Amino acid sequence: xxxxxxxxPRAVREQQMLDAAVQMFSxxxxxxxxxxxxxxAAEISKPMLYLYYGSKEDLFGAxxxxxxxxxxxxxxxxxxxxxxxxxxxxxxxxxxxxxxxxNRASWIVMYTQAISSQAFAHTVREGREQIIELVAGLxxxxxxxxxxxxxxxxxxVALVGAGEAMANRxxxxxxDADDAAELMIELFWHGLRGVPQDRDLDAAALPDKGGHxxxxx
Numbered sequence: 001x002x003x004x005x006x007x008x009p010r011a012v013r014e015q016q017m018l019d020a021a022v023q024m025f026s027x028x029x030x031x032x033x034x035x036x037x038x039x040x041a042a043e044i045s046k047p048m049l050y051l052y053y054g055s056k057e058d059l060f061g062a063x064x065x066x067x068x069x070x071x072x073x074x075x076x077x078x079x080x081x082x083x084x085x086x087x088x089x090x091x092x093x094x095x096x097x098x099x100x101x102x103n104r105a106s107w108i109v110m111y112t113q114a115i116s117s118q119a120f121a122h123t124v125r126e127g128r129e130q131i132i133e134l135v136a137g138l139x140x141x142x143x144x145x146x147x148x149x150x151x152x153x154x155x156x157v158a159l160v161g162a163g164e165a166m167a168n169r170x171x172x173x174x175x176d177a178d179d180a181a182e183l184m185i186e187l188f189w190h191g192l193r194g195v196p197q198d199r200d201l202d203a204a205a206l207p208d209k210g211g212h213x214x215x216x217x
Contacts, residue, residue: 085142
């Protein structure tokens, strides 16, 4: 190529463009980021960028699809259902938050930028549903209380919402990943394992063999 630039395989060049685009979108936002800026960051010409991705919308969509896939695959890879319920919960939460800490630009593109655009709302919604399904499986595996699947699903929705809020704080540097993980583990674990003291109170209220109320002595 002109200027002695090394010719790269198409797949490598595509990833180079996406890497640059994710960084630029995360810093400047979708609307304020130009294709010229992305081309410069990727060290390619703007015509080449348009050759690979026909428009800024197409390029952002490609970034979003890649980042969502990487995120889901990374978290799924660390889920081990042979672990105890508490270790299963801990490993998943730590994996999730450490991924966000190491890929803050990615999270900003996936959520802060993408959810603000109607054009990409469907893609974000589909990715979120995959995450909810993963979490519902964790809830089902870790809960000591038998529940219908609809309750597992709704609990997963609530947990994912809390996780997203924590991830947003993490992506802006407001909180440390390990500190955030400990807070979430404590919060979620008490809900997943049930409330033993309530079960103890119920048992205490039952009459003993002599017909006396246990709680009353």
